[in-house]
Amino acid sequence: MIARTAFLASFALSSSALACPTPPDATQLIPEADHAPAAYAEMNTPPLSAPFAMLVTFCDPAQKIEALMFDALMPAHRHGMNFTVDVSKIADNRFEVSNIVFHMPGLWELQFGAEFAGRAYTYIAEVQVK
Amino acid sequence: MNWVVRLVGVLVCLLCGLSSAQADVILSKAEIDQTLRHGPWPPEVVLDPSNRVSGDTTAISLGEVLFSDLMLSRDRTISCASCHDPEQNFTDGLPRAEGRKTLDRNTQALWNLAVQRWYGWSGDSDSLWAQNLTPLLNPDELGHDENSLRAALVASVHRPAYEALFGEMDAEPAVETTVNVSKVLAAYIETLRSGKTSFDQFRDALASGDMKKAAQYPLSAQRGLQIFVGRGNCAFCHSGPAFTNGEFHHAAVPFFLERGGVDPGRAEGIDRLMESPFTLAGEFSDDGSKAGAWAVRNVRFQHGNFGAFRVPTLRRAARTAPYMHDGSLRDLASVIQHYNQIDMERLHSDGEAILRPLGLSDQDAEDLEDFLRTLSDD
Numbered sequence: 001m002i003a004r005t006a007f008l009a010s011f012a013l014s015s016s017a018l019a020c021p022t023p024p025d026a027t028q029l030i031p032e033a034d035h036a037p038a039a040y041a042e043m044n045t046p047p048l049s050a051p052f053a054m055l056v057t058f059c060d061p062a063q064k065i066e067a068l069m070f071d072a073l074m075p076a077h078r079h080g081m082n083f084t085v086d087v088s089k090i091a092d093n094r095f096e097v098s099n100i101v102f103h104m105p106g107l108w109e110l111q112f113g114a115e116f117a118g119r120a121y122t123y124i125a126e127v128q129v130k
Numbered sequence: 131m132n133w134v135v136r137l138v139g140v141l142v143c144l145l146c147g148l149s150s151a152q153a154d155v156i157l158s159k160a161e162i163d164q165t166l167r168h169g170p171w172p173p174e175v176v177l178d179p180s181n182r183v184s185g186d187t188t189a190i191s192l193g194e195v196l197f198s199d200l201m202l203s204r205d206r207t208i209s210c211a212s213c214h215d216p217e218q219n220f221t222d223g224l225p226r227a228e229g230r231k232t233l234d235r236n237t238q239a240l241w242n243l244a245v246q247r248w249y250g251w252s253g254d255s256d257s258l259w260a261q262n263l264t265p266l267l268n269p270d271e272l273g274h275d276e277n278s279l280r281a282a283l284v285a286s287v288h289r290p291a292y293e294a295l296f297g298e299m300d301a302e303p304a305v306e307t308t309v310n311v312s313k314v315l316a317a318y319i320e321t322l323r324s325g326k327t328s329f330d331q332f333r334d335a336l337a338s339g340d341m342k343k344a345a346q347y348p349l350s351a352q353r354g355l356q357i358f359v360g361r362g363n364c365a366f367c368h369s370g371p372a373f374t375n376g377e378f379h380h381a382a383v384p385f386f387l388e389r390g391g392v393d394p395g396r397a398e399g400i401d402r403l404m405e406s407p408f409t410l411a412g413e414f415s416d417d418g419s420k421a422g423a424w425a426v427r428n429v430r431f432q433h434g435n436f437g438a439f440r441v442p443t444l445r446r447a448a449r450t451a452p453y454m455h456d457g458s459l460r461d462l463a464s465v466i467q468h469y470n471q472i473d474m475e476r477l478h479s480d481g482e483a484i485l486r487p488l489g490l491s492d493q494d495a496e497d498l499e500d501f502l503r504t505l506s507d508d
Contacts, residue, residue: 079432103377
């Protein structure tokens with residue numbers, strides 16, 4: 001986990017605008033496309049089978065993300081979430097995703113879709129639920 | 131002389147060997163961490179914000195009386211207690227419930243139901259009081275309608291207690307009365323809580339680092355627990371202090387009905403939930419902030435819901451055979467063999483990828499059963 005964080009942190013330094021430092025405990029979102037703005041999510045340790053929320057921040061002030069889509073699945077068990085989440089924009093390039101429920105322990109893959117100027121940037125991240 | 135010393139030495143060593151074999155914690159650090167997640171128990175008592183008589187002592191005693199009162203059935207022949215018999219852990223010991231006819235499902239026991247996310251095998255309701263409406267109004271169970279229930283209550287000895295809680299009945303619409311009766315019953319059912327078991331003593335000892343005390347937990351149960359959190363994969367679904375994640379899974383139990391057709395399980399449960407005016411998002415909830423309503427608003431239909439049922443708690447389960455939504459498995463040993471030799475054909479393509487034959491030996495199966503029993507010995 002520490003190694004992973006360190007890896008992600010170095011990744012963050014190389015790809016994101018330094019104007020948007022990632023907080024130390026944040027989860028870096030890994031973009032599919034190189035030119036996507038750097039982004040990270042902040043959350044407490046996800047509880048098992050109980051709703052929780054995360055804050056998602058996009059780092060390029062020149063690209064104001066208009067909408068955010070979120071989904072998550074467990075690759076090992078071939079299933080997703082039993083609920084849809086609620087997404088609200090709380091500031092420029094900052095979104096709250098709430099009512100996320102990971103109902104089983106294990107590795108969850110998070111998928112983000114950020115809409116900007118008719119394009120969609122996609123990102124992924126992983127969290128381990130205990 | 132010499133041989134006596136040696137013999138005594140051997141004996142002492144045998145004894146010490148024996149006692150250390152009998153009194154040991156065999157769990158690894160990782161297994162101890164997993165074990166800790168199944169507690170602490172009991173959980174804090176929480177009141178249901180959607181039920182204004184939750185925790186009210188008058189409501190609890192009225193609920194207890196009503197629970198066994200034949201007045202709750204239209205023809206005054208059965209009550210809640212006919213199926214949820216307090217002498218039988220609030221169930222009936224039958225594979226499937228006997229109402230006016232044999233129902234499709236097994237009668238659930240009523241332990242530890244305060245403020246859960248879903249109720250019923252398929253989660254038709256999102257509150258305990260809403261769940262109680264089903265048997266009251268189902269023609270195959272208590273068979274009332276709102277008016278007949280109201281009339282029965284008005285004419286009954288319970289009217290003063292009811293009015294002390296909810297006010298004058300004269301102008302009260304029948305639907306209000308019906309919901310209020312459900313809430314009174316819920317106030318009572320919420321008080322049915324199971325206590326600390328030998329598993330909980332073990333877990334508490336581990337939590338406080340008291341290995342000597344923890345070592346009193348039988349070795350066979352410890353081995354069973356290792357299977358439960360390990361290669362048995364049980365804790366993926368039977369997680370947390372109540373040994374359920376409160377959600378729905380397909381556990382490869384056949385869902386064909388004796389009378390033909392299938393029991394769609396959660397797939398139908400979601401439909402019923404969507405049609406119901408009695409959810410936490412609706413006007414009958416007493417919680418102005420509608421705190422629990424996110425679940426019904428956000429619940430998502432998925433193909434995998436078909437044939438999925440709510441993961442049952444395993445607390446007190448050893449006392450409530452037979453098992454599964456259709457009562458098709460006679461005893462705990464049969465449940466274990468069901469998982470051990472799971473029929474992969476029964477799981478649809480998008481079903482659970484974690485269920486697979488376990489290859490348990492007879493000894494493993496006995497250990498697992500010993501462990502399960504330690505969740506019911508309170």
